[in-house]
Every structure is written in C-alpha cells, then in structure tokens.
Amino acid sequence: MxxxxxILSAFTIVAAACAGILDHASAxxxxxxxxxxxxxxxxxxxxxxxxxxxxxxxxxxxxVDLISLGKRVDLSSYxxxxxxxxxxxxxxxxxxxxxxxAPHLIGENSIAVRVLIKDYGSGIGKTITIPxxxxxxxxxxxxxxxxxxxxxxxxxAYPYFFNVRDPSQLSFDWTLNGASVxxxxxxxxxxxxxxxGPARIKLNLMNPARVIERITQELSVFK
Amino acid sequence: xxxxxxxxxxxxxAVVAVTVGVLLRDSGARPTDTSGPLPTTGxxxxxxxxxxxxxxxxGTNNGNGAQDGAPTSGNALPIAGISAVxxxxxxxYVVNPGGVTFIASNGAIISASxxxxxxxxxxxxxxxxxFSPDGxxxxxKSGDSNxxxxxxxxxxxxxxxxxxxNTAEMVWSQSGxxxxxxxxxxxANSLDVYTPATGATKTLLTLSxxxxxxxxxxxxxxxIMDRPTSLVAGTIWEFGVNAGALTPFATDAAGxxxxxxxxxxxxxxxxxGPTSGALTIxxxxxxxxxxxxxxxxxxxxxxxxxxxxxTITDISDYLFCAIPQNQQMLQSSRLPDDYLKGKxxxxxxxxxxxxxxxxxxxxxxxxxxFAFDAANLKVxxxxxxxxxxxxxxLYKVSLSALPVSTGPATDGS
Numbered sequence: 001m002x003x004x005x006x007i008l009s010a011f012t013i014v015a016a017a018c019a020g021i022l023d024h025a026s027a028x029x030x031x032x033x034x035x036x037x038x039x040x041x042x043x044x045x046x047x048x049x050x051x052x053x054x055x056x057x058x059x060x061x062x063x064v065d066l067i068s069l070g071k072r073v074d075l076s077s078y079x080x081x082x083x084x085x086x087x088x089x090x091x092x093x094x095x096x097x098x099x100x101x102a103p104h105l106i107g108e109n110s111i112a113v114r115v116l117i118k119d120y121g122s123g124i125g126k127t128i129t130i131p132x133x134x135x136x137x138x139x140x141x142x143x144x145x146x147x148x149x150x151x152x153x154x155x156x157a158y159p160y161f162f163n164v165r166d167p168s169q170l171s172f173d174w175t176l177n178g179a180s181v182x183x184x185x186x187x188x189x190x191x192x193x194x195x196x197g198p199a200r201i202k203l204n205l206m207n208p209a210r211v212i213e214r215i216t217q218e219l220s221v222f223k
Numbered sequence: 224x225x226x227x228x229x230x231x232x233x234x235x236x237a238v239v240a241v242t243v244g245v246l247l248r249d250s251g252a253r254p255t256d257t258s259g260p261l262p263t264t265g266x267x268x269x270x271x272x273x274x275x276x277x278x279x280x281x282g283t284n285n286g287n288g289a290q291d292g293a294p295t296s297g298n299a300l301p302i303a304g305i306s307a308v309x310x311x312x313x314x315x316y317v318v319n320p321g322g323v324t325f326i327a328s329n330g331a332i333i334s335a336s337x338x339x340x341x342x343x344x345x346x347x348x349x350x351x352x353x354f355s356p357d358g359x360x361x362x363x364k365s366g367d368s369n370x371x372x373x374x375x376x377x378x379x380x381x382x383x384x385x386x387x388x389n390t391a392e393m394v395w396s397q398s399g400x401x402x403x404x405x406x407x408x409x410x411a412n413s414l415d416v417y418t419p420a421t422g423a424t425k426t427l428l429t430l431s432x433x434x435x436x437x438x439x440x441x442x443x444x445x446x447i448m449d450r451p452t453s454l455v456a457g458t459i460w461e462f463g464v465n466a467g468a469l470t471p472f473a474t475d476a477a478g479x480x481x482x483x484x485x486x487x488x489x490x491x492x493x494x495x496g497p498t499s500g501a502l503t504i505x506x507x508x509x510x511x512x513x514x515x516x517x518x519x520x521x522x523x524x525x526x527x528x529x530x531x532x533x534t535i536t537d538i539s540d541y542l543f544c545a546i547p548q549n550q551q552m553l554q555s556s557r558l559p560d561d562y563l564k565g566k567x568x569x570x571x572x573x574x575x576x577x578x579x580x581x582x583x584x585x586x587x588x589x590x591x592x593f594a595f596d597a598a599n600l601k602v603x604x605x606x607x608x609x610x611x612x613x614x615x616x617l618y619k620v621s622l623s624a625l626p627v628s629t630g631p632a633t634d635g636s
Binding site for chain 1: 428430431432460466467469560
C-alpha cells in the first residue's frame, strides 16, 4: 500500500511541476528566436501599405532583436556579427542595427544577410534574403477607355522604388503612337491627339541622377 | 498513513488548481464567444461561379492593361439593396447610433444625415484620416512622407489637438480609446500607445528591428507585423501588453495580413505564395481552423461581430467578404503587392460567409451595371458599409436578405 502511495505521490508532484513549467513557458513565449527586419529608403506613393523594396544602390537599414522566453534580450554585452553574401560586414558589441547599400547591378537580384550572436548561449544566428527589385510604375487612367472619357483622358503614373525623395526628381517622357506628347505627370490626352491613329501610349520613366534607374511602360487605350 | 493521504490530497488539489489556472488564463484574454465554437477544421465553400473568368466583353483598364471583369457600362444605381451614403470622395467614415459621419477628401467632416459639415481638417495635404471605432475621435495625417503631422479632433467638443509622434502609421484600438504606433528613434523603434482622453503616451516595447507595424488583437494584445509583400516571408508576433511578452503568432508567412474578429476570438489570415495566396481562419493561438477555397484579401472583409448593434441574431457567426469575380486574375497576381500598388482593380461580389455552418451566399447578386472594388468594410445595424475604390464613394448594402441557412452544413461543419 505504501509503495502505491509513494508512486502516486511522485506522479502527482511531477505532474504539478510539469503544469507549472508549461504554464510559465507558455506565458513567456517560445524559446529563443531572432527577429530580423529591414527597411529600404526608396520612393513609394503616399498611402502605399505594402513593403518598400530596395532597388540597385538603395540604402537598407537592417535590425535584429533577440527574443528569449518572450522578452527582448539586451544585446549591449553580446558581440553581434553581420555577414553580407557570406562575407563579414561588421561586428561589435551591441551592434543591433547596420546600414548598407544594395549592389550596383541592373535587374533583380537579392542580398543574403546573416546575423550571428556567437556568445549568447551556444550561439544563435539567422539568415534572411532581401530582394532587390527594378523600379516600377503603375499607370492609372481616368476612365476605362478613351471612348468612355468625356473630359480629356487623364493618365497618371505612380512610380515605385526609385532612389529619389520626390517624384518631381524623375523624368517622365510620354509618347502617343511614337510621337512625344509631353513630360508632365499626369498626362492629359485630348480627343484630337488620340484620333490620329491607334492609341498606343508609352511612358519612359527615368531617374536623371542614376541612369540605370529607368523603365518603359506601354499600354493600349481602347478607342 | 493518514498524514500521507493528506499530503497526496493536497498535491492533487494543487494540480487541479494549476490546471484550472492555466485554462482560465488562456480563456481570460479572449473576448467572450457568444455563439459557439468555430468548426475545428474544414474548408469554406467556393464562391459562386458568377464570373470566375471575368467579363470578356469589357473591363476596367487601369492603364496597365489589367482586365478585372468589371462591366464597361460603368456604375449605375439603383441596384436593389445597395445605396450610396455619400456622393463625396470619402477618406474614412464611422457608423454609430448618431448615424454615418465621414471625412471627405477635401477635409470636410460631414454627418450624412444632415449633410452639414461638422468640422474641417485644414492641415495642408491630407494623407489619411481614421475615425476611432466609437466615433469620438478623428485622427488626421497630413504633410508629406518627409514631414508628417498628426492631429486629433474631439468630435463632441469640435476641438483639435496635435500629437507629437514620429511615425508613419497609427492604429486605433477596438474600443477607440488608444492609438498604437511605432515611433522612430535614433537607433531603435518603440511601440508606443497614446491615450487621446489624457494625452498620455506610454512606451510598451523598444525594438531594433525596423519597418514594423502594429495591429490590435484585443485590448491587451497587439500584433507586430512586417509590411506585407509576397517577396519576403516574415513572422507575425503577438505582444502581451500586460505581461510584456512577445510570442510568434504566425511564422514563415509571406505577404501576411490579418483581420481580427473579436467576437469569434479568431481571425482571417492571408498568406501569399509566389503569386496568389491563401486565406484561413485562425484561432486565438494562430492555429488554422478553416481554409477558404475562394480568394480575396482581409482588407476586403469584415467580421459581423457587433451583435449589440444588430437585430440579426447570429450576426457574429458571419464574415462578410467582397470577393473579386475574376479569381483567375488574383491567382496570377503577386498579392497583396499588385493590389496595393493599384496594378489592378477588382469587380467584387459581396458574400456572407457563415462560419458556424460553413455556408456562403451572395448578399447582392453580381450586377451588370454596378462594379465595385470594396475596401474599408464595416457592419452596423442591418447594413454592411464599404468605400468603393473605383469612385471613392461610401455605399451601404442591406443585410435584410441575409440568407437563412436551413439546410445541413457543407464543408467546415
């Protein structure tokens, strides 16, 4: 009888301890993790709710936080090492933020960023990939088609991910059926302009300060 | 012998007490579920095939050649069950017992019932404006991306005051008595909460990780999220305001967006793929309980959680979603990036999805003469409200024809 009581007592104690541990762990969060995020410094139109992407040569701010048992760990006494595309970039005690430039390359590519905290426990690290994109432009019209437009047909280009502070620093070059029709944004197309033939509109958009930042967007407008 | 039995009894009581404590702690943070549990797992039904391939006869050309299935005949009301609340271009609105109040793009703050301006936001270029959910405050963001100003209108007193906050985004709590935001500091960002009634600001958390945005889960929990893109997989974190604890809520989620529905203690989570994406209903712990086989974005949905404002008895069982008729276009797009950039618009059908039964039905049928791209949906009384991105006007849809599900539940029940 005493034997059974002893087993029951031991089981009860272990169960109580486990419940306490589980409760503590659940309340405090998951085991140690690194939170690594980044921020690019390219232009996007006001109100854009998505992620601002870096383009060639863009400045990128990257930060890391160490979350252990639900709490942010003060990294000031830990050496934080950063590697870009597997090459050592920077390292210092408490270096939780770095800034770098996206590579000077034409076209889409990416950067592999690894952060390593060697002296926290047995060491912890994380690698993220930052996409580097080509600038873009989205063109929106005032009506579904020229035919549906009572007033002058209005085309507005919204540039994304250029290395400028303001779209006025960009060069807009619109052509209609191959002929230049203006450098302003938005562009107004009158019936007379459009009646000269099929309405094929092209926008050449570039950053004059950085010639590799240029895009061409073509569209047809139904007549 | 008796002493041993007493010790064992005490230990058993301790285990029971700890177990009950754990269970109560888990449930304590959740709003009360007044209408029963969600189905544990399952698939929400497919939206109707009313235009799955879009309208081949025309479509709104957004300038990039994107066809969204919208009829070419433009928007023409009346359509049974739907009406325009305001003819002005609307930035935001609120519905409460006093009626509908909105802020127009020119800064005029107008009560829809009187059409009389109750205020005017004169702060230069208005970048955004958001009413508190209780309708007591209006937050106005103005300036430009290099210098943003924040001003707050006490609607009852009709007085303005500025908020000193170095941030690009502030988010109202569900109760409307607090604003959460990430403040930019010299070498970090702090998660701050501002209380309009007192003007007090409290820092809850400081992070080195940049470019995060907050979203309220409930009064004591805040989601911390990356800005959404299909190109980057991130983590949605949940921050407990009282305990100060950070826990991962959804991991390895690209383009993640979440719409939280308090009455159900669950949310609608979007995860992007290389193109397209998927919607799931998740519970309070982030566990998937239902999967949707249709596609839309959480920003085009609203939970019918405000049972107190509606006579529809099971309103909190419903999720209302504006589902783009052209599902193929969504499937081939980068989401949410392309939609957020305005690369395409949508022509939506508004559906009522009964989460308890797993049923789905259109509230108003797809119209040949009224195409809307719904955003900023709200439910109040017997109506769903939304802003149409096509003309930026505010519309109201009657729920009087809300289908009553009498048959057996389909998937997900």
